[in-house]
Amino acid sequence: MASSPKASSVMTTTPPPPARQLSSLSVARKMTLLATFCMAQFIDSFSISALFAATPPISADLNISDAVSVWTTSAYQLTFAAFLLTSGRLSDLYSPKYVFLVGAFLVSFTSLGCAFTRAQIPLFLLRGFMGVGAALNIPSAMQIIVRMFPTPHVQSRAVAAFAGCAGLGNVFGLIIGALLVSFASWPAVFYFITAVCFLMGSLVTVLLPFSRNHDNNTGSRLETFKRVDIVGVSLLTAALVLFVYAVTNGAAVGWSKAATLAPLVISIALGIGFFVCEAYTPEERAAVPLKMWKYENFTIIVILGLQPRMWWASVQLLYSWFYQDALGWSTIYTAIHFLPVGLVSVLFMAFTSSLQQRFRLKWVMLGGQALVLIGTILLVFGGSASRYWQFAFPGFFLGTAGTTIVFGTTNIALFAVTPPRIAATVGSILTASGQFGSAAGTAIITSIQTTVQQTHGGPDSFSGREAGLWFIVGMTAAETLSLLFFMKNVVAPSRDRTKAAPEAADVTVDAINIEKKVTEEKQTIEETVVADPTDYIE
Known part of the structure; x- marks a missing residue:
């Protein structure tokens, strides 16, 4: 023909x-x-x-x-x-x-x-x-x-x-x-x-x-391009930037100033606008579909995800500056004193996996939170060179062990309660939660530090840093209580044998559907004259 x-x-x-x-x-x-x-x-x-x-x-x-x-x-x-x-x-x-x-x-x-x-x-x-x-x-x-x-x-x-x-x-x-x-x-x-x-x-x-x-x-x-959700992400980005700017600016110019209150109020309004926008955006186009928050334990896990990176960043920030600025230590001598953070983190990454297979995830995270709480309280009293081995060293050790356990277990717990087909999306949400916790947390703690030290000893004193550490203690205690009362017991996916077969079947069906869709598209391309070849030429 x-x-x-x-x-x-x-x-x-x-x-x-x-x-x-x-x-x-x-x-x-x-x-x-x-x-x-x-x-x-x-x-x-x-x-x-x-x-x-x-x-x-x-x-x-x-x-x-x-x-x-x-x-x-x-x-x-x-x-x-x-x-x-x-x-x-x-x-x-x-x-x-x-x-x-x-x-x-x-x-x-x-x-x-x-x-x-x-x-x-x-x-x-x-x-x-x-x-x-x-x-x-x-x-x-x-x-x-x-x-x-x-x-x-x-x-x-x-x-x-x-x-x-x-x-x-x-x-x-x-x-x-x-x-x-x-x-x-x-x-x-x-x-x-x-x-x-x-x-x-x-x-x-x-x-x-x-x-x-x-x-x-x-x-x-x-x-x-519409499925990228430009409007929703722009609202979220602006809300996050303005919120951290307001918190940071509060210590510099005062909390009652318009330069602090205006961005704070606008950030809250934009945050509300983001969730309203997502509610009216079709699910396939929304950056964070509202149905995500209906999954069991999803909200409490995302809230817990705020803590690990915030703890690491805040503790390193407070103590590294104190050691260098107040005590006059060199940067390399300061880094040596943070070696417990590195060594314990590597060791507990492997140990956490064993805990997840032996105990329910809720109790693993509660144990991690308890270690963070004890470690941070010890760090409150480590504000001098002579107190390093007595308070700072064990505080670094216990706090790092706890945050490593919580960090590793929140990921497993989140994937245990959400369908495999949305793993990439929920993983991005948890990672974004951790990064926001680190950014907002360090800004809040720095603001507390600078505010307190203005009237209690100046920048070389430990009083401002001590106040920042007490804030971490309070936040950790609040998260621990929320975890205890609001999170339902879940087990690691490999231990939940009753769900293994259905999940495997779902994955198989998804794979077959994708392969079928690709095959149908290939047949359509081969049998149809394309008006605009740029749609298929790569």
């Missing part, structure tokens, strides 16, 4: 199933890509903790006050938290490879800009853009890892390695940052981030083939 001129002039390409394409890569290539993505997770946490060692010299060189210097970390954490949900949606609708590359190179080039800037406002803006890049990296890397390793037991090990690198980056960031500041200068921290992120982007460019989720392709670029 002769084809029409129009038909013969149109060339179409049939997109290969992306999951099969990635899983068929060689073992060496997949291992190299996995190591690259693990490094992305490491460097995203490193970009926060390394700044605890670099912030004092940065503040001195750029003449930044203690109340304002918190934005060297908060600007990064805020944009990181706010754009995680958008990043997950972009990775679902477009190519995760390109989402990751944009994130990696954005972090690299903005970090290079941070190394050269010598003014506080440009530094804070560049740190904010670094957070956007970091947010693009995590969900896209997770999606690629899951598709590269479709076999369940291999996939679980790959995901565990990826998640564990966040803790390692948080722990060793302070130590590496201290080494770079001590033996070079604070711009060396940003040079290090620049080099690592550029290497990551280069490796992914060369080793990872193009891939896209064709089962999420709506066929219309406008419809695809």
Whole structure:
């Protein structure tokens, strides 16, 4: 049969199933890509903790006050938290490879800009853009890892390695940052981030083939773009930024000033507007569908997710500045005194998995919360060099052990009560909760510290830091009581044998439906003359 001129002039390409394409890569290539993505997770946490060692010299060189210097970390954490949900949606609708590359190179080039800037406002803006890049990296890397390793037991090990690198980056960031500041200068921290992120982007460019989720392709670029939920995410981002700005500004100019009250009120209004917007947004387009909050234990787990990163960031911030500014310790000597945080975190990552398999998750988290509570109370009394071994060391040990247990168990508990098909979305929500807790928590605690020390001993006294630590004690106690009374008992998924078969059946059905949908799309492309070939040409 002769084809029409129009038909013969149109060339179409049939997109290969992306999951099969990635899983068929060689073992060496997949291992190299996995190591690259693990490094992305490491460097995203490193970009926060390394700044605890670099912030004092940065503040001195750029003449930044203690109340304002918190934005060297908060600007990064805020944009990181706010754009995680958008990043997950972009990775679902477009190519995760390109989402990751944009994130990696954005972090690299903005970090290079941070190394050269010598003014506080440009530094804070560049740190904010670094957070956007970091947010693009995590969900896209997770999606690629899951598709590269479709076999369940291999996939679980790959995901565990990826998640564990966040803790390692948080722990060793302070130590590496201290080494770079001590033996070079604070711009060396940003040079290090620049080099690592550029290497990551280069490796992914060369080793990872193009891939896209064709089962999420709506066929219309406008419809695809609408599913990103730009309005909802913009409301959430603005609310988070204004809230932390108000808290930070309160210590600098006063809580009764319009410059503090106005952004605080606007942030609350925008937060309410976000939830109203999500209520009227179709579920497939909403960044955070309201039905999420109806899952058992979902709300209390997300609230508990605020604490671990906040505790790590706040304790490191309060004590690292005290050791350097008040006691005159060098950055490397300060980092050595934080070694218990690193060693205990690594040890308890493995120990937590054993606890989750032996006990119900509620009681595992309650045990972790109790350790955090005891450890933080000990840290309240560690405000001198002579009290390090008596109070600070055991406080670091117990607090780190508890937060590691809570951090690891909240992830398992969340996935135990939500369907597997929305794992990426709920994972992004929990990660965003942790980052927001870290950003808002450090801002609140810094505000408490600066307010108290104005009338109780000045910046070199421990009184302001002591007040900040008591705030952490109160927050931990409130979360512990909420956990005790409001969370229902759940077990780790591998222990709940009654649900194992139905969940496995659901996963199988989902896989069959996706494969069927891809096959039907291929047949449609092959049998139909396409009017606009750009819809299918990749």
